[in-house]
Amino acid sequence: MSLTELEFQAQGISQEAVPAGGIQGRSQLQLTWRRLRRDRMAVASMIVICVIAILALLAPVFASLLGHGQAQVFPNTGLSSTGGPMAPGTHGFIFGTDELGRDLLVRVLYGARVSLFVGLTTTAIATVAGVTVGLITGFFGGWVDAVLARFIDTVLAFPFLVLALSLAVVFGPSLTIVISVISFFSWAAIARIVRGQTLSIKEKEYIEAARSLGASPWRIMFVHILPNLMAPVLVLATLSIPAAIVFESTLSYLGLGIQPPTASWGNILAGAQSYYQIAWWYLVFPAAALLITTLAFNLLGDGVRDALDPRTERIFAAGRKRGRRFRVGRPAAQIDGLISSIQTDLPEEG
Amino acid sequence: MTSPITPETAPSAQSWPTDADLADDVLVRVDNLVKHFPIKGGGLAGRTVGHVRAVDGVSLTVRSGQTLGLVGETGCGKSTLARCIAGLIPVTSGTVTFEGNNITNLSRRRMQPFRRDIQMIFQDPYGSLNPRLRVGSIIGEPFAIHGTTTSKARKTAVQELMERVGLNPEHYNRFPAEFSGGQRQRIGVARALALRPKLIICDEPVSALDVSIQAQVLNLLADLQSDFGLAYIFIAHDLEVVRHVSNSVIVMYLGKIAEAGPKNPVYDSPRHPYTAALLSAAPAADPEAAANKQRIILTGDVPSPINPPSGCRFHPRCPKAQDMCATAVPPLEVKPGDPGTHVTACHFPVQAGEVLASASRGMQGYAR
Numbered sequence: 001m002s003l004t005e006l007e008f009q010a011q012g013i014s015q016e017a018v019p020a021g022g023i024q025g026r027s028q029l030q031l032t033w034r035r036l037r038r039d040r041m042a043v044a045s046m047i048v049i050c051v052i053a054i055l056a057l058l059a060p061v062f063a064s065l066l067g068h069g070q071a072q073v074f075p076n077t078g079l080s081s082t083g084g085p086m087a088p089g090t091h092g093f094i095f096g097t098d099e100l101g102r103d104l105l106v107r108v109l110y111g112a113r114v115s116l117f118v119g120l121t122t123t124a125i126a127t128v129a130g131v132t133v134g135l136i137t138g139f140f141g142g143w144v145d146a147v148l149a150r151f152i153d154t155v156l157a158f159p160f161l162v163l164a165l166s167l168a169v170v171f172g173p174s175l176t177i178v179i180s181v182i183s184f185f186s187w188a189a190i191a192r193i194v195r196g197q198t199l200s201i202k203e204k205e206y207i208e209a210a211r212s213l214g215a216s217p218w219r220i221m222f223v224h225i226l227p228n229l230m231a232p233v234l235v236l237a238t239l240s241i242p243a244a245i246v247f248e249s250t251l252s253y254l255g256l257g258i259q260p261p262t263a264s265w266g267n268i269l270a271g272a273q274s275y276y277q278i279a280w281w282y283l284v285f286p287a288a289a290l291l292i293t294t295l296a297f298n299l300l301g302d303g304v305r306d307a308l309d310p311r312t313e314r315i316f317a318a319g320r321k322r323g324r325r326f327r328v329g330r331p332a333a334q335i336d337g338l339i340s341s342i343q344t345d346l347p348e349e350g
Numbered sequence: 351m352t353s354p355i356t357p358e359t360a361p362s363a364q365s366w367p368t369d370a371d372l373a374d375d376v377l378v379r380v381d382n383l384v385k386h387f388p389i390k391g392g393g394l395a396g397r398t399v400g401h402v403r404a405v406d407g408v409s410l411t412v413r414s415g416q417t418l419g420l421v422g423e424t425g426c427g428k429s430t431l432a433r434c435i436a437g438l439i440p441v442t443s444g445t446v447t448f449e450g451n452n453i454t455n456l457s458r459r460r461m462q463p464f465r466r467d468i469q470m471i472f473q474d475p476y477g478s479l480n481p482r483l484r485v486g487s488i489i490g491e492p493f494a495i496h497g498t499t500t501s502k503a504r505k506t507a508v509q510e511l512m513e514r515v516g517l518n519p520e521h522y523n524r525f526p527a528e529f530s531g532g533q534r535q536r537i538g539v540a541r542a543l544a545l546r547p548k549l550i551i552c553d554e555p556v557s558a559l560d561v562s563i564q565a566q567v568l569n570l571l572a573d574l575q576s577d578f579g580l581a582y583i584f585i586a587h588d589l590e591v592v593r594h595v596s597n598s599v600i601v602m603y604l605g606k607i608a609e610a611g612p613k614n615p616v617y618d619s620p621r622h623p624y625t626a627a628l629l630s631a632a633p634a635a636d637p638e639a640a641a642n643k644q645r646i647i648l649t650g651d652v653p654s655p656i657n658p659p660s661g662c663r664f665h666p667r668c669p670k671a672q673d674m675c676a677t678a679v680p681p682l683e684v685k686p687g688d689p690g691t692h693v694t695a696c697h698f699p700v701q702a703g704e705v706l707a708s709a710s711r712g713m714q715g716y717a718r
Contacts, residue, residue: 026525027482027484027525028482204477205472205473205474205477205478206477206478206479206480208438208472208478209470209472209478209479209538209541210480210491211438212436212438212465212469212470213465213469213491213492213495213541214458214461214462214465214466214495214496215491215495216458216495219495223483224480224483227480227482227483228480228481228482230482
């Protein structure tokens with residue numbers, strides 16, 4: 001019952017194409033999408049992300065076209081006469097090879113699969129978990145809130161590398177452990193923001209109106225409060241993708257994440273640190289891939305936030321280019337900066 | 351939660367509501383309703399250090415098809431009383447009876463069947479509609495919650511309601527932000543009307559609207575009352591609006607009823623000095639009448655409901671107060687010469703033609 005209402009909201013864009021329902025109001029999602037489309041930096045970021053995603057999906061196709069598997073070693077053609085990595089462009093190795101004579105291009109493409117998969121899965125898990133916990137703790141209050149809010153604080157205060165390290169030692173490093181660890185440390189930030197927003201929204205008169213109609217707590221949470229949380233949640237989710245990608249690379253770089261011979265940008269970079277003085281390409285290509293991907297997601301997140309925040313539209317109207325240039329000059333959005341910029345009306349926490 | 355009933359809060363011997371009010375057409379009966387909000391002190395323990403006595407022993411009845419007006423200053427407990435009757439906040443003590451069923455402090459599930467009969471219209475047409483839902487979903491929500499129509503029939507039902515309250519049914523898919531204040535209040539009315547309730551509690555439904563829009567919404571409410579036989583509890587601080595719509599009126603002061611009765615005796619010959627002061631403060635449309643009007647200027651502010659004055663709560667500001675007003679709580683009773691349904695809680699009720707001590711004539715009042 002509540003889901004149909006939500007789908008009704010979420011499908012706002014597609015409904016525009018069907019003019020059956022008479023005069024159609026524009027949902028916030030539609031308005032945001034219109035603003036986002038006018039934002040050149042966000043559109044460029046979306047194109048970059050799409051290209052990376054297509055390349056990642058087609059990694060096996062590239063591998064078979066080139067005839068190089070991601071873990072396939074080419075001791076004869078892939079290594080230089082001194083036994084070091086081969087420079088780009090020789091023997092059909094477009095990005096060159098690593099110290100074992102493996103094709104770096106194929107490895108970087110396979111690394112993109114891991115990065116995007118980890119980024120999207122952990123964000124999905126963290127968003128669902130964070131929104132659910134934040135809604136419940138903010139809405140019910142009382143001892144539920146006392147317990148869950150302290151738990152959120154504990155998770156946020158936990159030294160994540162220590163936990164990741166110990167889990168990797170206990171269970172052995174694997175993709176599952178990587179996703180579990182990153183999800184576990186990502187949901188709490190979302191939950192805290194959702195909790196704060198829920199605390200303020202639940203005092204609104206339309207919530208009382210829903211209660212006077214006899215709406216159940218679940219209906220109030222998911223039909224009335226959740227749609228009003230979409231703006232901060234969308235921004236947080238977009239920005240949590242690059243954070244998760246960097247997190248995965250960090251874990252793999254330290255040897256706690258994806259294990260060789262499976263390629264990940266983090267473990268390629270770990271291998272590169274011994275060879276970058278004689279083989280620049282070994283370091284530059286995976287690092288550039290990581291940089292471009294995280295930058296594109298961060299800029300898209302910035303764009304989404306601008307599109308959701310009506311205040312920035314005035315900046316666009318006054319002097320669009322100047323506003324944009326100032327925006328690009330800012331460092332990539334940090335979660336803490338985000339909290340202060342979109343949560344100006346957070347109620348005091350007890 | 352229950353606070354001890356002190357002699358001050360104890361029910362006084364009341365002759366109102368009278369036995370006549372137990373007749374068949376009584377829709378809602380409120381008996382000695384008390385709502386105290388605890389004040390939590392600082393520190394970890396969060397001990398209760400006092401109570402805001404928002405509503406302190408109020409009894410009333412609403413008959414089906416009739417309108418009960420509720421007037422009083424901001425903070426006198428009108429809205430709290432309304433929320434207690436609608437079952438939105440728990441009651442400290444006292445009972446609310448709807449058609450003979452005790453609905454005091456029912457759980458959400460057990461309250462559900464009564465929700466269909468008791469609906470609310472809220473003051474702020476901007477705050478009371480979810481900005482993220484389309485109008486069709488907002489007005490259709492009562493159907494969705496109570497499952498009274500299939501989802502196919504719902505759209506037709508909602509569009510009929512929209513037409514009934516004077517909205518364009520074509521606007522079914524719009525968002526609240528695309529409507530004006532008056533239209534938004536019509537959406538609120540349509541939502542309250544959806545389940546064909548018997549009672550609608552209107553919590554200052556026109557206070558946030560322009561005067562011209564107020565009249566439209568009031569006329570709409572009057573039309574709906576005659577069409578569907580609705581009863582209203584109508585809360586407002588505009589005395590003329592209340593006089594226009596009500597059959598009977600209750601004047602509240604600091605959580606207690608000061609005066610109550612059919613509207614004409616209350617408006618034409620108020621017996622409580624507070625009612626007289628309230629009525630004298632209302633602007634008169636006719637300038638000549640305004641010039642001759644007796645203005646009663648009350649001194650001081652409304653005392654805090656945390657620590658209300660002893661005896662009659664109005665005595666520190668009352669022009670007629672005497673020693674006994676500070677000690678004895680005046681019972682709500684019929685004063686000599688009044689009809690049996692007109693009750694006043696005052697030791698020294700205002701007599702016809704009496705000029706109150708601190709009263710001044712005409713415009714002099716403004717010069718002070």
